[in-house]
Amino acid sequence: MTRFLPVLLFLLTALFVWPLWPTVAAPASPNDRVLGQVLVKFKPDTSQNTIDSELKRHGAKVTDQVAAIGVLVLAVPQNAENRIITALLRNPNVEFAEADYLAFATAVPDTYFNNQWGMENVGQKINGVAGKVDADINAPTAWVTTLGGVKVAILDTGINESHSDLTGKIVAHQDFTGSSSSYNDVYGHGTHVAGIVAANTNNGKGVAGVCPQCLLLNGKVLNDSGSGAYSWIANGITWATNDGAKVINMSLGGSTSSRTLQNAVNYAWNNGVVITAAAGNSNNPSKTYPAAYTNAIAVAATDNQDKRAYFSSYGAKWVDVAAPGVFVFSTWKGATSSVNPQPECDITGCYKYASGTSMSTPIVSGVVGLIWSTGYGTSASSVRSRLESTANKIPGTGTYWSAGRVNAAAAVTPP
Ligand SMILES: [Ca+2]
Ligand SMILES: [Ca+2]
Ligand SMILES: [Ca+2]
Structure with missing residues (x-):
């Protein structure tokens, strides 16, 4: 049975039409003198x-x-x-x-940081629902220890490399799909994923990335409709490995296992790369690949109450960790989207909420990137162990994933 195996990209979950969210007012400007x-x-x-x-x-x-x-x-x-x-x-x-x-540190908070509840959940309302305080990865606390710096490969639909909140981030790019738009992101998914990992942070615009100083490889393995052949993905994995990626993010998955795909994952792992992959949005325990492979970290999604996202695939036998994945705010390729909510645009570019294990996976990749830049970053297995052993166990989620919801601050804390 030879056939082309399409890989369905997890759909960005269309939720509600979302009203423009007012950004939080800046604190009254401090006095300019002692x-x-x-x-x-x-x-x-x-x-x-x-x-x-x-x-x-x-x-x-x-x-x-x-x-x-x-x-x-x-x-x-x-x-x-x-x-x-x-x-x-x-x-x-x-x-x-x-x-x-008085002089002040020149870091300027990112405009939409308050929308990024997964970074720091202080109970802000997202889609009208107040969050549970600390249902988050404690990213700002982690950044006191490290801002990261390794290369993270985004194997996705390409990236809008001209987005101002991604300027200077992409150090290599390759299209594996034969698209007429080359490695650019026509579909939108890859630009969102890229921003979650490593958007320019504290630059006074847009969003923050989980790993602020990580660099990105843009490997386009999904076409302009959001699907890709396993062979494209396998080629992307080996390309990223050979190009020095320390993390490979795959916010994608298919329902069929494949020797080619598994061997590519093993090739990366054996060459010291940590691989993250989306568990899927099926709301059931059926496996997704490459996430279900031993050498890929399978990522489920949580919401701002620290509960399993209603759509997230699950199963503690094969899902490893969870991360925020509902209403995740990040960079978007342009002013419109085929799924709601629509992007919010300002002079720095467009940004958008999206939901899915596709959004949880890059949060984990960002945390992995941070760990690589600490004393725990001695090997792929030590980085993965650190990620999983410091994840927060959330009561009631024990059958959904084996380790917990990741915690960046805990993961990078020195011994
Ligand atoms: Ca917190
Ligand atoms: Ca920014
Ligand atoms: Ca796995």
Whole structure:
């Protein structure tokens, strides 16, 4: 029985028409100076007595200095700063006096980070449903330890490499489908997956990636309708392995097992690559490939209550981990989509909610990318063990997957 084995891409689950979500108001801008503090520099030949009496006159005390450039840090009564600066400037012995202004880290939060409940769930409403606090992967906490940096291969429908929140991320690309659009993403799925793993983060636009400094390989193994031959996928797996990927993300699956596909997965694993694959959206325990292979991590989906997503395939005998997969917000290829909710676009590009184990899988890939950049990143098996042993067991999900819902912060915490 020779036949072409189509691989059905998991459909982005069409849910409800989603109203535009207001972004959370930024906190009131902090004061631009240190209150109760003033900087002054006296001219070099000013006597200590003159300095002392001038400071005493203003009720100012020296609390610190920038010795090399002769600047004194003064404690002064709050709300008297400007008056004292003005008075000091009238003293001919004073070279300059000024407020002690504040500088800020230049990282700017991503516009839509609050939509990314899977990163940090503080109970924000998603699709009208308030989340369960900490039903998430604790990504911001993980980022204190590492931002990652390895190459993650996205074997998917291609990537819109010109999306501004993916700029500079893609280091190699190859089309295995023979598409007239080459490795570009016509379907939309691959761009969404790519952003989940490694969108440019803290750049003041769009979304954050789970692994902010990971780089991406764009291997197009699904065609412009979202399906692909196992041979294309196998070629993508070996290409990514040979090109130095440390993680291969496959947000795809088929219902039939194949020696070719399994051998390709084993080739990657034996060459030190961690492979993640979607468990499927069948809401039943039937196996999906490549996820069901021993050397691929099968990923199920959870919702913002930390429950199994209603569509997620399951089965603790073959599903390994779970990750947020309902209403996951990420980069989108353009202004429209064939499935709702529709993208939200601003001058930086388009972004969209989508649901599926296709969205859970790249969250796991991002966590795997982070682990690779820690002391646990000594081999594919040590990385995988760390991922699975630090996943959160969620009461009631024991028959759905063997390890738990992944936890990035726990996974990268040093011993
Ligand atoms: Ca949390
Ligand atoms: Ca961003
Ligand atoms: Ca497996």
